[in-house]
Amino acid sequence: MTAADAPGVAARRLALDVLARIEDDGAYANLALRTALDRSDLVDVDRRMVTDLVAGTERRRRALDHLVDRFLTSDPPPAGRRALRLGAYQLAYRDDLPDYAVVSSTVAAAPKRFRGLVNAVLRQVATTPRTFPSPGIELSYPDWVVERLTTDLGESTALDALAAMNVAPSAHRRDDGYTQDLASQWVATAVEAGPGDRVLAVCAAPGGKATAIASSGAVVVAAELGAARVPLVAAAAARYGHGSTFAVRADGLHPAVRPGSFDRVLVDAPCSGLGVLRRRPDARWRIAADAPDRLGALQTQLVEAAVPLVRPGGLLVFSVCTLTVAESTAVDDRLAERHPELAPLPALGEPWLPWGRGSMLLPQAADTDGMVVFRYRVPVGSSATSPVESGP
Numbered sequence: 001m002t003a004a005d006a007p008g009v010a011a012r013r014l015a016l017d018v019l020a021r022i023e024d025d026g027a028y029a030n031l032a033l034r035t036a037l038d039r040s041d042l043v044d045v046d047r048r049m050v051t052d053l054v055a056g057t058e059r060r061r062r063a064l065d066h067l068v069d070r071f072l073t074s075d076p077p078p079a080g081r082r083a084l085r086l087g088a089y090q091l092a093y094r095d096d097l098p099d100y101a102v103v104s105s106t107v108a109a110a111p112k113r114f115r116g117l118v119n120a121v122l123r124q125v126a127t128t129p130r131t132f133p134s135p136g137i138e139l140s141y142p143d144w145v146v147e148r149l150t151t152d153l154g155e156s157t158a159l160d161a162l163a164a165m166n167v168a169p170s171a172h173r174r175d176d177g178y179t180q181d182l183a184s185q186w187v188a189t190a191v192e193a194g195p196g197d198r199v200l201a202v203c204a205a206p207g208g209k210a211t212a213i214a215s216s217g218a219v220v221v222a223a224e225l226g227a228a229r230v231p232l233v234a235a236a237a238a239r240y241g242h243g244s245t246f247a248v249r250a251d252g253l254h255p256a257v258r259p260g261s262f263d264r265v266l267v268d269a270p271c272s273g274l275g276v277l278r279r280r281p282d283a284r285w286r287i288a289a290d291a292p293d294r295l296g297a298l299q300t301q302l303v304e305a306a307v308p309l310v311r312p313g314g315l316l317v318f319s320v321c322t323l324t325v326a327e328s329t330a331v332d333d334r335l336a337e338r339h340p341e342l343a344p345l346p347a348l349g350e351p352w353l354p355w356g357r358g359s360m361l362l363p364q365a366a367d368t369d370g371m372v373v374f375r376y377r378v379p380v381g382s383s384a385t386s387p388v389e390s391g392p
């Protein structure tokens with residue numbers, strides 16, 4: 001047996017390949033991982049190892065650079081740095097793996113010209129106490145994310161949320177077999193649809209919440225703008241739509257729907273995704289710092305466009321999978337100003353927390369994604385929603 005055939009080397013080599021696809025080619029971590037695993041003949045235990053190594057190394061990138069940079073005198077080329085990060089991840093965050101095995105398998109998986117460097121640096125990382133100069137470096141997030149959530153949630157809640165989102169999520173399956181986080185299932189339940197209700201799900205792809213709502217017996221129109229994403233909704237509707245989910249391509253900003261047509265409207269708006277970072281290991285490095293403000297403005301427009309579609313007495317629900325003020329209470333503040341007739345429903349119960357006139361689910365509360373939801377009753381007789389004649 002050569003060193004390259006030693007246990008775990010193939011898994012580490014594949015992990016390095018996937019990390020290269022993410023960092024050099026801009027591939028999305030989850031997609032690059034799936035593609036690589038589909039093509040590989042690794043056994044299950046190695047597949048799980050690759051998945052964890054890629055996700056963990058990508059997520060902890062900033063912390064890992066800090067750990068290895070203490071022992072570098074110059075910046076190594078990307079392939080060398082990747083191997084150093086991969087090894088440091090295992091040393092610092094995989095207590096189940098013995099240090100000597102981590103060093104030898106990572107060195108063997110590294111490109112030949114970096115093996116000496118990787119060996120020398122990893123040995124030092126293994127034996128030197130690990131300290132971090134700031135929470136942003138220790139938790140491995142861009143500073144703007146730490147600062148934004150600290151401002152919006154308070155320091156200890158923000159840091160707990162960020163720590164919770166460093167742990168990979170466990171999968172939850174609905175009764176009908178669709179894999180969906182509990183937070184999303186609870187948002188669908190919060191729409192309170194029942195048999196025969198007409199529900200519009202605006203911003204519907206890939207169709208998780210729309211099909212969950214349909215399981216109540218409601219008829220759901222699942223509207224999505226992205227042309228490439230509508231087929232995802234159609235596929236989910238065909239398989240999990242309970243025969244009453246209909247995918248359509250539509251712009252939520254300009255809905256071609258007669259006012260007052262729906263008993264319930266859910267606007268599950270595009271957002272910065274700062275509540276679902278545990279699901280996408282590379283997302284924290286991709287999200288632009290101006291995303292919360294930019295998307296908060298779009299969310300306001302989408303929610304406002306949805307108000308007239310709800311029948312008098314019906315329910316409007318606005319949800320996002322993020323935790324920022326700009327994308328939650330700030331949107332609600334503008335809505336309250338422009339639509340004082342909308343009556344907010346009481347906050348959802350535990351594990352949700354009251355958040356302004358809505359509810360927030362923190363990722364550390366119940367091992368779920370982080371979400372915010374606002375629910376409003378459209379009053380009977382509201383002028384904004386009176387049915388209009390559709391013409392002769």
Ligand SMILES: C[S@@+](CC[C@H](N)C(=O)[O-])C[C@H]1O[C@@H](n2cnc3c(N)ncnc32)[C@H](O)[C@@H]1O
Pocket residue numbers: 184202203204205206207208209210223224225226229250251252253268269270271
């Ligand atoms: C948070 S995702 C929705 C997730 C989905 N509700 C689910 O539970 O599976 C937001 C979606 O809104 C779509 N979107 C963005 N702008 C839109 C618009 N103006 N009208 C309709 N959909 C839009 C995006 O393409 C994206 O698919």
